[in-house]
Amino acid sequence: MRQILLIGMVVTLGLVFARPAGAQESKPAAATQPAKSDEKADAKQPDDRGFVPIELKLPKPAFKGTPANVPPGTNLEPPRKGPRPPVLAPPGTKNVAFKKPVTSSDTDPIVGNVKMVTDGNKEASEGTYVELGPRPQWIQIDLKDKFAIYAIVVWHFHGSARVYHDTVVQVSNDPDFIDKVETVFNNDHDNSSGLGLGQDKEYWETYEGKLIDAKGVVGRYVRLYSKGSTADDQNHYTEVEVYGVPAK
């Protein structure tokens, strides 16, 4: 009897410790369930170009739901129904920004440091983001080589509902962003940041981050601009991921 009990305890302990770490976390509410498209086997099938969906690892949701319904004609992205459509890219596409050097227009951030932008930690908690000063600011990632970029994912700060203003994302081979600059995203609707009138919409920050389809644009440097948010005038960056393959 004692042996049976002992075996039972060993098996139980084994089962408990064999569970992956994430399995112990509480399940998020249905309204904030992460997209599961990247988990589906059929979604990983290559398209006629041989492109496959980029797999994204998402942080835990920090607040529930999009704050408001968005009417048609709005300059804000409407809340998405269902999972986020995948961005397709050639096989072997990976986050080439991970641990790459970051510089910024604010050399003395209010909170954190720019290394946090590419450190892989995208949770909405203290110590995970850099807070740059007010008014327009930028961060720049040096990918250390030229890459064909298919997607850029940016998490400004998803700890509370907010909209960042004048988000502009550019790619270039010129570290000063003077020569041959490609703008892949611009939602500055009134050109108040001076980078041109943007055609893209503003969006609520969520745990999913903003996924920008870069359509294979080639470049070594990625620069992201912003000009405060509906919550304050500062510019936060929790994480930026740049998905690409080495340029031929």
Next chain:
Amino acid sequence: MSRTPVFVALLLASVALALAFRLPQLNLRPMHGDEAVHAYKCNELWQSGLYVYDPEEYHGPTLYYGTLPVFWLSSVKGWAQTSAAAYRIVPVFFGVGLILLLFLVADGLGRPATICAAVLTALSSPMVFYSRYYIQETLLVFFTFLVMAAGWRFTRAGRMSGQWSWAVLLGAGIGLMHATKETCVIAWACLALALAIVVLWSHTAPRRALVGVIAIALPAAVLTSLLLFAGLSSHLGGAVDSVRGYATYFRRAAGVTHYHPWYYYLQILGFVHYASGPTWSEALIVVLGAVGAFVALRGRAPTGVDLNLVRFLAVYTLLMLCVYSVIPYKTPWCVLGFLHGLILLAGVGAVWLLHVVRVRAAQVCVGVVLLAAAGQLGWQAWRGSHDYVFCADPRNPCVYAHPVRDVEALEVDVERLAAASPLGHGLLIRVVIENCWPLPWYLRRFGRVGYYEHIPDDADVDVVLASTKLESELEHRLHHDYEVTYRGLRRDEVLAVYVRRDLWDAFRARQTRAGTTATSP
């Protein structure tokens, strides 16, 4: 009274220091909702010459009457032309006036303690912050200190004629407190109780003096209050309403809104460190104030310090702290009432510390530590009031329920829309939100703005500013085509800015002329 040149020079230097911390960049911080309300009420008085007390809101009229000279001395014609600085300069003068009033009690606190208290008043972070804030609190603290100082001078005046004038000033101070803010009753109760306790403590029986001061001060207080609530505006009902208002404030004190735990004020003074922000502490004042209270208990004060006055300040400060901590309704500016008492005690505490350490080298060490701590206070006060980020950031404990900077960008947006419209500032604007303040301030140049808590029937106008909480309902009520952008109002409140399509297109065309359209790959 102490009038030696060095003492006067040091006290005036403290005034200059206080002005240097309070005067610059008065427009830096966005207008708080309460400030905007008071600016609006002041404008009503300015334009109509009539002040009508509302027993439900807004407090007394001294702040508004105190602002009128600023308008008379400037060339502005209406509130559309005023800036935040025109209003905020009024509490600046009262905040600095707290140092000038120290002249009246210098022979009770002693000259060194008076100078220490003056420097701490000049450098204390909440003192600096709320001296640049267009609300009644700094005025209330000033008038409370005026009452204390006049009372002290009354006790020191040798001749009857001298006592008479100080008693009148004391009474006027009480009337001014009443005409400033309803919470004056807390200060009155604490002043009276502290006086009674000190009389018992010191075994003095100033019955004749008390009767005399009441006989003179009471009519002065009533007359001052009547003049401000009713006389200047010929609105006699104001006097009755000023008493009726207490029912509202007793109800509010129960803490339906602005509920905070009992240690809220102690936390603000002791140590505050909100998420990833800087650390804030008035520990120097708290510690030195506690030493000052110890001096009162100990019964032996340093040379030149009147023990009864220190005892009075200690009891008054402790009572104020207890009463405000017990009341569930708490806002951070209420800290000023007992912080000022602590600062006066801290002056005594600092002098006692230097006095009790008899070794010269140790005295130098204590002096250096106190100077370094005062430097920390000053640096913190400067950061809290003059740093573009932290003067309006909730990580600063003095910043409370504050609008976000985006509200200033909203003002720019609407001005740009006006520039793109043939109507100019005649644009028709609807604001639909439960608490619209401080938007009336930011839209003060527009003459055709309607404010609603619920969506009106005729919501279809040039520009609609609506809480995002109302968007889905508004979507069904608007018939024209609109472009919508977003601006923050407060940390928890985002506004949807609806711009009618024709106006939006004109605005975009104007902005296009100002820059080039970005191209996407």
